[in-house]
Amino acid sequence: MSNQMIDDLAQLRARVRGAQRIVSAPLLTFGVLVLIYPLVALLAGLLGAGGNHLVVLAYWPLATAAGLVTLWLAARRRTLRDGVGEGTHDYGTATRTYLVVLVIMLVGFIPALFIGVFMPLVWPALVLIALAVWQRSNPLYTWAAAIGITGGVTTVLLAASSPEGNGWFWLPIHAAVGLAMIIGGLVIRRREAAA
Amino acid sequence: MSAPPDAADPGPHPALNLDDAVHQKTRLALLTVLDEAGRADFPFLKRTLALTDGNLGRHLDVLAGQALVEVTKGYEGRRPRTWVAITPKGREALAAEMSVLATLLRRFHRTPEEAP
Numbered sequence: 001m002s003n004q005m006i007d008d009l010a011q012l013r014a015r016v017r018g019a020q021r022i023v024s025a026p027l028l029t030f031g032v033l034v035l036i037y038p039l040v041a042l043l044a045g046l047l048g049a050g051g052n053h054l055v056v057l058a059y060w061p062l063a064t065a066a067g068l069v070t071l072w073l074a075a076r077r078r079t080l081r082d083g084v085g086e087g088t089h090d091y092g093t094a095t096r097t098y099l100v101v102l103v104i105m106l107v108g109f110i111p112a113l114f115i116g117v118f119m120p121l122v123w124p125a126l127v128l129i130a131l132a133v134w135q136r137s138n139p140l141y142t143w144a145a146a147i148g149i150t151g152g153v154t155t156v157l158l159a160a161s162s163p164e165g166n167g168w169f170w171l172p173i174h175a176a177v178g179l180a181m182i183i184g185g186l187v188i189r190r191r192e193a194a195a
Numbered sequence: 196m197s198a199p200p201d202a203a204d205p206g207p208h209p210a211l212n213l214d215d216a217v218h219q220k221t222r223l224a225l226l227t228v229l230d231e232a233g234r235a236d237f238p239f240l241k242r243t244l245a246l247t248d249g250n251l252g253r254h255l256d257v258l259a260g261q262a263l264v265e266v267t268k269g270y271e272g273r274r275p276r277t278w279v280a281i282t283p284k285g286r287e288a289l290a291a292e293m294s295v296l297a298t299l300l301r302r303f304h305r306t307p308e309e310a311p
Binding site: 003005006008009012013015016017019020080082083084085086087088090 | 220223224227228231232233234235236237238239243244271280296300
């Protein structure tokens with residue numbers, strides 16, 4: 001009985017969490033959604049003001065539901081393929097909880113939905129923070145915090161820019177954050193697989 | 196006036212609270228994996244803990260005998276597949292074991308002057 005034994009058990013837990021792709025799966029999924037957002041927003045601009053506002057307002061609430069369902073299905077597939085369960089902190093519960101919160105926000109006209117419009121990077125950051133807390137994952141929490149801070153700074157810079165169209169820079173920032181999440185997710189996935 | 200007789204008595208050594216079924220290192224590792232995964236199949240456990248079929252089977256029998264895990268044998272298509280899930284009693288036993296280990300470690304690292 002020693003510290004070595006405790007370390008070995010912690011390493012064993014880390015191996016199981018690696019097999020469950022605790023960090024890489026949400027990073028890759030939400031990285032793709034962050035990368036798609038500017039394209040959707042640009043295309044929505046062609047619809048005119050009403051259509052544009054509706055698409056931008058609906059994007060993150062719906063994309064989050066789609067992302068969580070994707071994570072849920074991927075985890076179920078991983079369980080059947082690799083023989084490792086999801087544990088008690090599963091994506092099914094996370095998805096159901098999110099949908100209940102979303103319905104409460106819609107029914108209660110809670111203005112939280114506008115976070116996705118005015119701070120589009122902050123929304124996925126908040127979702128990833130919730131997932132990090134749910135899955136007890138410090139690396140995912142760090143990524144989420146970095147994305148949230150980037151989103152917050154971008155929003156401040158956007159608000160400070162003149163209204164004559166100098167707000168273009170949000171597009172490359174979104175693309176860069178999305179790509180960073182996907183590349184980071186792929187690198188972490190390799191490490192998880194090798195653990 | 197002398198101190199009450201049990202004031203100086205540190206009580207039973209925490210090592211006496213270790214459960215033999217859980218404390219054995221392979222079974223402790225098995226419960227740790229299952230606590231994280233909820234359930235896992237036989238090949239995953241074998242691979243993760245580098246055990247042979249017979250060895251894993253024997254340890255699972257001990258844990259299942261104490262109702263710490265539940266073993267379900269079934270088929271997926273024509274392929275037999277065995278799933279092992281941790282029970283609530285198994286989670287409690289693991290938590291109790293880790294708590295005793297933490298107490299023992301604290302006690303071990305105490306300076307001789309601090310020891311009762």
